[in-house]
Amino acid sequence: MIRNRLLWRLYAGYVAIIVISTLVVDLWVVREVTKSSMLDVERSLAINCSLLEEISRDALRAHSERPDEPAAPATRAGGRNLQQTVTELGRRTGTRLTVIANDGLVLADSDELPARMDNHGQRPEVFEARQSGEATRIRFSRTLQKRMVYHALRVTHGGDVTGFVRVSLPYVRIDDKLAELRRLVLIGAGLAALAALVLGFYFAKRFSDPIIRMIAAAEAISQGDFGRQIPVSGDDEIGRLAEAVNRMGRSSAQRMAELTTDRNRLSKIFTGMVEGVIGVDVEQRIIHINQAAADLLGIQMNECLYKPIWTEVRADEIRSALTQALETQDVVRSQMRRSAASDDLVVDIAAATLRDEDGEPAGAVIVLHDISELAHLERVRRDFVANASHELKTPITAIQGLSETILDDEGMDRDTRQRFLERIHAQSLRLSTLISDLMTISRFEADEFEANLNRIDLAEVARRSVAEARPECVEKQLGLTLELPDHPVFIEADMQAISQLIDNLLDNAHHYTPSGGEIIVRLSTDSSHARLSIEDTGIGISPQYQQRIFERFYRVDKARSRGLGGTGLGLSIVKNIAEAHNGTVSVESQLGKGSTFTVTLPLAV
Numbered sequence: 001m002i003r004n005r006l007l008w009r010l011y012a013g014y015v016a017i018i019v020i021s022t023l024v025v026d027l028w029v030v031r032e033v034t035k036s037s038m039l040d041v042e043r044s045l046a047i048n049c050s051l052l053e054e055i056s057r058d059a060l061r062a063h064s065e066r067p068d069e070p071a072a073p074a075t076r077a078g079g080r081n082l083q084q085t086v087t088e089l090g091r092r093t094g095t096r097l098t099v100i101a102n103d104g105l106v107l108a109d110s111d112e113l114p115a116r117m118d119n120h121g122q123r124p125e126v127f128e129a130r131q132s133g134e135a136t137r138i139r140f141s142r143t144l145q146k147r148m149v150y151h152a153l154r155v156t157h158g159g160d161v162t163g164f165v166r167v168s169l170p171y172v173r174i175d176d177k178l179a180e181l182r183r184l185v186l187i188g189a190g191l192a193a194l195a196a197l198v199l200g201f202y203f204a205k206r207f208s209d210p211i212i213r214m215i216a217a218a219e220a221i222s223q224g225d226f227g228r229q230i231p232v233s234g235d236d237e238i239g240r241l242a243e244a245v246n247r248m249g250r251s252s253a254q255r256m257a258e259l260t261t262d263r264n265r266l267s268k269i270f271t272g273m274v275e276g277v278i279g280v281d282v283e284q285r286i287i288h289i290n291q292a293a294a295d296l297l298g299i300q301m302n303e304c305l306y307k308p309i310w311t312e313v314r315a316d317e318i319r320s321a322l323t324q325a326l327e328t329q330d331v332v333r334s335q336m337r338r339s340a341a342s343d344d345l346v347v348d349i350a351a352a353t354l355r356d357e358d359g360e361p362a363g364a365v366i367v368l369h370d371i372s373e374l375a376h377l378e379r380v381r382r383d384f385v386a387n388a389s390h391e392l393k394t395p396i397t398a399i400q401g402l403s404e405t406i407l408d409d410e411g412m413d414r415d416t417r418q419r420f421l422e423r424i425h426a427q428s429l430r431l432s433t434l435i436s437d438l439m440t441i442s443r444f445e446a447d448e449f450e451a452n453l454n455r456i457d458l459a460e461v462a463r464r465s466v467a468e469a470r471p472e473c474v475e476k477q478l479g480l481t482l483e484l485p486d487h488p489v490f491i492e493a494d495m496q497a498i499s500q501l502i503d504n505l506l507d508n509a510h511h512y513t514p515s516g517g518e519i520i521v522r523l524s525t526d527s528s529h530a531r532l533s534i535e536d537t538g539i540g541i542s543p544q545y546q547q548r549i550f551e552r553f554y555r556v557d558k559a560r561s562r563g564l565g566g567t568g569l570g571l572s573i574v575k576n577i578a579e580a581h582n583g584t585v586s587v588e589s590q591l592g593k594g595s596t597f598t599v600t601l602p603l604a605v
C-alpha cells in the first residue's frame with residue numbers, strides 16, 4: 001500500500017509536469033509557427049504587392065490625373081489592359097490582386113469584375129495603408145464571402161497618393177497549412193510525452209523502490225528486527241541513506257544487546273539478592289520486585305507489577321517509610337515485626353528516593369532485610385547471659401550463706417559443721433560442673449571446638465560409658481542393658497566428645513527414671529550411618545517440651561533438675577557435639593512412660 005502510494009504520488013507529479021510542459025511547449029510552438037507562417041504570408045503578399053504596384057503605377061497615375069476617363073486605354077501594360085494583366089498574374093501567383101484608385105474605385109481585380117465591385121476606399125486595410133503606407137488585415141470579404149488575408153500598399157507619385165494595390169489570399173488556405181502543422185506538432189509532442197511517461201514510470205519506480213525498502217527496514221528495526229539490512233546500490237544520496245539506515249540498525253542492535261545484557265545482569269543480581277528489593281515510580285506503582293521481597297511479604301511477584309504499592313503491600317511500616325522517603329528525599333530506615341506461630345519475623349526496612357538525570361525524584365527503592373535470625377540470636381545471647389548469671393549465682397549464694405554460718409557460729413558442733421562443709425563441697429562441685437558445661441558450650445558458640453578426629457569404634461565407647469554408669473544404676477536399682485552389633489562400628493570422631501555425649505544421655509536417663517526402671521542402650525548401623533539410642537522407662541516428656549529441651553538452660557521442671565544437680569546444658573551440649581560430627585539427635589517420648597534419645601552419626605569410610 002505504502003509502496004503504491006509513494007510510487008503513484010511520484011508518478012502523478014511527474015505526469016502533471018509532463019502534461020503541463022507538453023501543453024505549454026505545444027501552445028508555444030503552435031503560436032510561434034503561426035506567427036512565422038503569417039509573417040511568411042505577409043512577406044509574400046508584400047512582394048506581390050510591390051510587383052502589382054509596378055504594373056499598376058501608370059494606370060493609377062492616369063486615373064488620378066483624369067478620374068472621369070475610363071481606365072482601359074491608359075492602363076495598358078505589355079499590350080494588354082490592366083484587368084487582364086491582373087487576372088493573369090493572380091492566376092499565376094494563386095492570389096487575388098486588386099488595384100484601387102485613390103478615390104476608392106476598383107480599377108482592376110483578379111477575381112471579380114471591377115464594375116461589379118463597390119468602392120474600396122473604406123476597406124480597413126486600404127484605410128490603414130493610406131495612413132501608414134502598408135497594412136495587413138485578416139477579415140471577411142464581402143465581395144468573395146469568405147475570410148481573407150489582405151495586404152495593401154499605398155502607391156504615390158511625386159508625393160501624392162495615386163491609389164492602392166492590394167493582394168489577398170483566402171485565409172482558409174493558411175488555416176489548413178497551420179492545422180496540418182499543428183497536427184504534426186501535436187503528434188510529435190504526444191509521442192514525446194508517451195516516451196516521457198514510460199521513462200518517468202521507470203525512473204519513479206527506480207527512485208521509490210529503495211525508499212520503500214528503507215521504510216520496510218526502518219519499520220522492522222523499530223519493531224526489534226535489528227538484523228534487517230537494505231541492499232545498498234550506488235553511492236548516490238539514496239545509496240548513502242540506505243547505508244545510514246543499515247548502520248543505524250547495526251548500532252541499534254549493538255545498543256540493544258548491551259542494554260539486554262545490562263538488564264539481565266541487573267535482574268540476576270536482584271533475583272540472587274538475599275535482601276528483598278522493591279522499586280516504585282513517583283506514583284508509587286511497583287516497577288520492580290524480586291523474589292526475596294515477594295516471599296517476605298507473601299505476595300505474588302508477577303501479579304503486583306505496575307500496581308500501586310498500597311494495594312499490594314499490607315505492611316504499614318513499609319508504606320510509611322516509602323512516603324517519608326519520598327517527602328524528605330532522604331534514606332528512611334525502620335523495622336517491621338510480625339509474630340508467627342513458629343518464630344518471630346523481623347525485617348529491616350530502608351527506603352530511598354531515586355532521581356533522574358536532572359535530579360528530579362523518579363521513584364524510590366525499598367530494601368528489605370530479614371534479620372529474624374539475627375534478632376533471634378541476639379535474644380538467645382541475652383537469655384544465655386541472664387541464665388548463666390542466675391545459674392552461677394545460686395551455688396555461690398549457697399556457699400556464701402553456709403560459710404558465713406560456720407564463721408559466725410564458733411560454738412557449732414562438729415557434726416553440723418561437717419554437714420555444712422559437705423553442702424559447701426556439693427555446691428562447689430555443682431559450680432565446677434556448671435562452669436565446665438558453660439566452657440564447653442562457649443567453645444561451640446565461638447566455633448572454637450576443634451574436633452580431634454580419629455577413627456574410633458563407637459561400640460567400644462558405648463561399652464565403656466555404660467560400664468562407668470552401671471554402679472550408679474545398680475545403686476538406684478535401675479536395669480541397664482547394652483545391645484551392640486557383633487561388629488565394630490567405626491566413625492570419624494573426637495573420642496572425648498562422643499564419650500561426653502553418651503554420658504550426658506545416660507546421666508539424664510538415670511536422673512529421670514525412678515528406681516526399678518529400665519535403661520537400654522542400643523547401637524545399630526545402616527549403609528551410611530550409626531544409630532545410637534538410649535531408651536528409658538522414666539517420667540517422659542510431654543510433646544510441647546520435646547523440641548525446647550535441646551535449648552540451653554531449658555528444663556521442664558527446674559526444681560527437679562536442680563535437685564538432681566542438673567545444669568540445663570546437658571542436651572544442648574549433646575546437640576552441639578552431634579552436629580559438629582555431621583550427625584543429629586532426636587527424641588521420642590511419652591509422658592509417664594519413658595523417653596528414647598537417638599543420635600545418628602555418619603560411618604567412617
Ligand code: ADP
Pocket residue numbers: 508509512513536538539540541549554555556557561562565566567568569570571572595
Ligand atoms: P538437665 O541438666 O536439667 O538434665 P538437660 O539439658 O540435660 O538438662 O535436659 C533438659 C531437660 O530435659 C531436663 O531438665 C528434663 O526436664 C528433660 N529431660 C532430659 N532428659 C530426660 C529424660 N531422659 N527423661 C525425661 N526428661 C528428660
